[in-house]
Amino acid sequence: MKKRLELSFDAAMLAALALAPFYLSSYHLSLLGRFLALAILSLGISLIWGWGGILSLGQGVFWGLGAYVLAMHLKLTGLAPGDIPDFMMWSGLDHLPGWWRLFQSPLPALVGAIAIPAAVAAGLAWLVFDRRVRGVYFALITQALALAFSTLLISEQAYTGGFNGLTDFTTIFGRVIIDPGFQRGIYWITLATLALCFLGCRWILNASFGKVLLAIRDGESRVRFLGYNPAAYKTVAFALAGALAGLSGALYILHVGVISPAMVGVVPSIEMVIAVAVGGRASLPGVILGTLLVNFGKDWISSAMPEVWQLAMGLLFILVVTVLPQGLAGIPGAAARLFRPRRKRQEPEAPRREMRKGAAMAAQEKD
Amino acid sequence: MTSPLLSVENITVSFDGFNALDGISLQLMPTSIRVLIGPNGAGKSTLLDAIIGHVRPSSGRVVFKGRDITHMEEYRIVRDGICRKFQAPGVLESLTVMDNLNLAARRRRECWRSFSRGVAGGTYEQAERVLKLIDLAGKRNLPAGQLSHGEKQWLEIGMVVASDAELLLLDEPAAGMSHGESEQTAALIRELSSQHSFLVIDHDMAFVDQLDAPVSVMHMGRMLKEGTLKEIRNDPQIAAIYLGRDKEASVA
Amino acid sequence: MGHAAIIAGQAFNGVSVASILLLTALGLALSFGVMNVINMAHGEMLMVGGYLAYVASRIAHGPMAFLLALLLSFLGATLLGALLELTVIQRLYGRPLDTLLATWGVSLILQQGARSLFGAIGVEVVAPRWLNGSFAVHSGAFAGLSLPYVRIFIVALTAVVLVSLMLFIARTRWGLYLRAVHQDREMAQALGVNTRWVDLAVFAVGTGVAGLAGAALALIAPVTPTVGQNYVVYAFLVVIVGGMGSLLGTALAALSIGLITAGAQMFTSVSLADVLLLVLVIVFIQFRPQGIVFKRSRVMKEA
Numbered sequence: 001m002k003k004r005l006e007l008s009f010d011a012a013m014l015a016a017l018a019l020a021p022f023y024l025s026s027y028h029l030s031l032l033g034r035f036l037a038l039a040i041l042s043l044g045i046s047l048i049w050g051w052g053g054i055l056s057l058g059q060g061v062f063w064g065l066g067a068y069v070l071a072m073h074l075k076l077t078g079l080a081p082g083d084i085p086d087f088m089m090w091s092g093l094d095h096l097p098g099w100w101r102l103f104q105s106p107l108p109a110l111v112g113a114i115a116i117p118a119a120v121a122a123g124l125a126w127l128v129f130d131r132r133v134r135g136v137y138f139a140l141i142t143q144a145l146a147l148a149f150s151t152l153l154i155s156e157q158a159y160t161g162g163f164n165g166l167t168d169f170t171t172i173f174g175r176v177i178i179d180p181g182f183q184r185g186i187y188w189i190t191l192a193t194l195a196l197c198f199l200g201c202r203w204i205l206n207a208s209f210g211k212v213l214l215a216i217r218d219g220e221s222r223v224r225f226l227g228y229n230p231a232a233y234k235t236v237a238f239a240l241a242g243a244l245a246g247l248s249g250a251l252y253i254l255h256v257g258v259i260s261p262a263m264v265g266v267v268p269s270i271e272m273v274i275a276v277a278v279g280g281r282a283s284l285p286g287v288i289l290g291t292l293l294v295n296f297g298k299d300w301i302s303s304a305m306p307e308v309w310q311l312a313m314g315l316l317f318i319l320v321v322t323v324l325p326q327g328l329a330g331i332p333g334a335a336a337r338l339f340r341p342r343r344k345r346q347e348p349e350a351p352r353r354e355m356r357k358g359a360a361m362a363a364q365e366k367d
Numbered sequence: 368m369t370s371p372l373l374s375v376e377n378i379t380v381s382f383d384g385f386n387a388l389d390g391i392s393l394q395l396m397p398t399s400i401r402v403l404i405g406p407n408g409a410g411k412s413t414l415l416d417a418i419i420g421h422v423r424p425s426s427g428r429v430v431f432k433g434r435d436i437t438h439m440e441e442y443r444i445v446r447d448g449i450c451r452k453f454q455a456p457g458v459l460e461s462l463t464v465m466d467n468l469n470l471a472a473r474r475r476r477e478c479w480r481s482f483s484r485g486v487a488g489g490t491y492e493q494a495e496r497v498l499k500l501i502d503l504a505g506k507r508n509l510p511a512g513q514l515s516h517g518e519k520q521w522l523e524i525g526m527v528v529a530s531d532a533e534l535l536l537l538d539e540p541a542a543g544m545s546h547g548e549s550e551q552t553a554a555l556i557r558e559l560s561s562q563h564s565f566l567v568i569d570h571d572m573a574f575v576d577q578l579d580a581p582v583s584v585m586h587m588g589r590m591l592k593e594g595t596l597k598e599i600r601n602d603p604q605i606a607a608i609y610l611g612r613d614k615e616a617s618v619a
Numbered sequence: 620m621g622h623a624a625i626i627a628g629q630a631f632n633g634v635s636v637a638s639i640l641l642l643t644a645l646g647l648a649l650s651f652g653v654m655n656v657i658n659m660a661h662g663e664m665l666m667v668g669g670y671l672a673y674v675a676s677r678i679a680h681g682p683m684a685f686l687l688a689l690l691l692s693f694l695g696a697t698l699l700g701a702l703l704e705l706t707v708i709q710r711l712y713g714r715p716l717d718t719l720l721a722t723w724g725v726s727l728i729l730q731q732g733a734r735s736l737f738g739a740i741g742v743e744v745v746a747p748r749w750l751n752g753s754f755a756v757h758s759g760a761f762a763g764l765s766l767p768y769v770r771i772f773i774v775a776l777t778a779v780v781l782v783s784l785m786l787f788i789a790r791t792r793w794g795l796y797l798r799a800v801h802q803d804r805e806m807a808q809a810l811g812v813n814t815r816w817v818d819l820a821v822f823a824v825g826t827g828v829a830g831l832a833g834a835a836l837a838l839i840a841p842v843t844p845t846v847g848q849n850y851v852v853y854a855f856l857v858v859i860v861g862g863m864g865s866l867l868g869t870a871l872a873a874l875s876i877g878l879i880t881a882g883a884q885m886f887t888s889v890s891l892a893d894v895l896l897l898v899l900v901i902v903f904i905q906f907r908p909q910g911i912v913f914k915r916s917r918v919m920k921e922a
Contacts, residue, residue: 055716127901131908133859136657136715140855141901147852148894155890208473209481211466215459222457225419226471226530227445232478266852270723277720310731317724321717322710 033187034255035295041248042287044241050282053217058142062117064264066246073109074169091158113250121242129231150265165260280329372397378427387413389588400565405585450532456519460512468494471526501525541574553577624764635770637877638777642832644857646825648869660726662847664826668692668833669842685747696830701823733844741841862910
């Protein structure tokens with residue numbers, strides 16, 4: 001019953017999104033397209049945070065790696081043979097750096113946009129998780145990573161376009177980007193990719209992998225003492241989230257046509273997390289919905305009253321975490337409990353002392 | 368004569384200069400039960416920690432099935448055949464009772480083998496068998512977080528059993544259980560000792576009595592005495608260090 | 620100016636940066652050690668302290684006015700911290716990751732509040748006359764070295780705060796409570812320590828010290844609504860490297876990170892120094908995942 005309800009909800013959402021080009025203005029369609037691209041990243045956050053209990057405040061880095069790799073390709077395809085991008089000339093370079101050349105043809109660029117962030121994520125995760133550093137420590141390390149990544153992009157202007165980033169793409173895979181038909185095509189491609197990623201995530205979460213991941217969130221030690229290596233599972237989950245982030249970033253720039261350090265730093269990274277929290281961190285359809293709502297909300301408020309956006313965002317953070325930790329996806333359950341005739345309540349809330357003990361123990365392990 | 372399943376050889380574990388274990392040794396034969404008792408802080412839990420790799424001894428070694436496991440990674444020690452129930456119940460709260468057991472019973476614990484949906488042959492039957500054994504069949508689909516304290520204890524014992532390890536370490540399995548429950552637990556352990564070896568810590572002397580197994584007394588990180596519970600009870604030296612403990616036990 | 624003087628000057632710069640870093644990180648490390656809480660709005664306490672010092676310096680004049688500003692910064696940030704603890708933090712005990720997000724929300728609100736009140740452009744606090752000038756070396760190996768009094772003052776202030784906190788924790792009854800809660804919360808509670816009060820006090824004093832850091836920072840850099848953001852990420856790294864709830868570890872970590880950053884900046888750019896620092900931290904936790912100072916105790920090992 002619950003399964004069928006969920007399924008029909010998912011199907012209705014997919015149908016409404018697939019038909020969007022026929023009822024949305026091109027402006028709103030372009031917004032929707034880029035937010036759907038972001039939702040792919042959110043699926044990854046749900047995987048690591050909602051299921052694995054790993055909070056990353058640096059997903060912008062992996063997203064940015066994907067975006068920059070594809071942007072480099074787009075930048076190169078727009079050039080006449082032998083030319084180099086304008087910002088390189090301004091910075092005094094006279095030939096293309098070797099590692100840029102890697103992404104001259106589309107296939108390496110597409111593969112790289114997914115594989116490079118996944119590899120970086122895997123490397124970082126392994127180094128940290130294998131040493132049993134986790135929880136708050138991991139969150140803080142990823143935040144430092146986001147800061148380092150964005151300052152590095154800004155300072156290496158000759159290679160990254162600096163503060164302005166990479167922009168002015170004209171063609172992709174031989175098609176003109178601003179063509180409306182092309183826009184529509186990109187929209188459907190984004191939606192189809194999202195749907196595939198959604199199914200893929202659901203599949204691995206229903207497999208043993210998902211159960212072990214959830215078990216690690218509940219009690220990492222217990223899982224280790226059942227003979228599993230939590231670091232391996234967490235690393236794979238984090239690499240998957242990195243791959244999803246890279247794919248999301250690559251798709252995103254097809255919609256907006258620009259990538260810059262301001263889009264990948266500390267603040268955007270944490271905004272990505274809050275969108276997931278709003279939707280409901282452990283619910284895949286929930287995080288997609290949350291991403292759309294938060295981003296449309298941001299677009300609406302920040303164009304109407306820019307100074308209010310930050311306040312609204314701050315309040316949203318506090319409220320979601322304290323009042324609605326399950327996010328929007330938790331509302332149906334809560335409502336059902338509210339309206340169901342009094343049933344014997346299962347296990348009253350754990351006494352605070354016990355919760356604190358759990359916290360203290362988690363901290364003591366620092367692992 | 369068969370060789371011992373587990374042999375703890377002269378291990379020392381120290382925390383900030385304080386020796387929690389002070390050159391302790393212990394041998395355990397296959398399919399046998401050994402009970403560890405001793406006052407609080409005697410180092411009983413630390414001994415289990417050292418066996419399963421949770422703390423590392425500064426000297427001495429732990430040999431399991433003829434292999435030195437002193438510096439092996441914890442999860443590898445478990446795969447090798449030692450499983451432990453911790454003092455505080457450690458069930459996986461958001462998974463169902465059955466999933467808890469399935470996870471424990473799985474043989475294919477490597478990450479790259481976890482992407483299949485089905486449960487490997489044998490795993491499921493094993494979990495089903497244990498589910499009946501611990502009498503939770505009626506709650507198989509309930510999240511483990513919703514079980515009562517006693518049921519959680521049982522579930523965790525069940526998980527350890529489901530892992531099918533040769534050596535099972537139980538840290539206070541009967542804590543918080545009613546008299547009847549702890550009797551059942553003792554019977555279960557005795558029954559399973561035809562296939563597994565057990566190293567059990569407990570303070571409840573009635574429970575220890577029901578286990579009907581050799582007892583080792585620990586005190587200040589050392590092995591004080593080994594013998595039957597009766598011999599231990601009649602030992603004046605142990606009575607002296609145990610006086611406080613005995614009072615507590617009779618109150619509880 | 621000889622090499623020795625340049626290196627000594629840069630090292631002193633590193634120490635003074637490390638001082639502010641340490642003042643910022645002290646509160647974080649304390650509340651993390653005792654309550655397992657990381658407050659993402661901690662940087663904004665620094666910002667609030669800076670603005671309070673600015674306000675005080677506009678109102679009061681005279682040679683001792685700056686000391687008054689310091690006091691105001693400390694008290695103001697302490698009060699704000701207490702308010703934050705009572706309204707948000709205490710609801711989220713046992714959920715450290717959610718605390719991160721909620722306090723990030725608080726930091727956004729505080730930043731926007733400062734922007735509305737003082738504008739986005741930085742304000743300056745003019746150092747009192749007795750801090751003008753610098754200590755100059757004219758002869759010997761360090762000839763040409765000049766150490767501004769302001770920076771000397773900041774280093775001294777940090778030393779005073781650090782030593783008094785250490786004495787407070789080691790010698791007073793409240794310090795004893797704090798150590799008890801840090802070691803074993805349940806046990807302390809059972810023995811009659813009011814852990815609620817300890818948590819509140821630790822958190823509030825921690826934010827108060829961050830407020831002091833803000834006032835000190837205001838002497839050498841303009842105060843902006845986002846000034847806290849720039850410092851707090853490094854303060855987080857200090858906590859990671861320093862070890863849980865250890866003042867000594869935090870001090871050593873702050874000093875190392877300050878000196879490494881100052882050293883790296885001599886050879887590379889600021890941004891490369893950032894990347895280098897992060898790499899070093901990750902390398903560091905390969906060897907000492909528990910931080911510089913880590914006390915193993917019986918309670919620590921329970922799974």
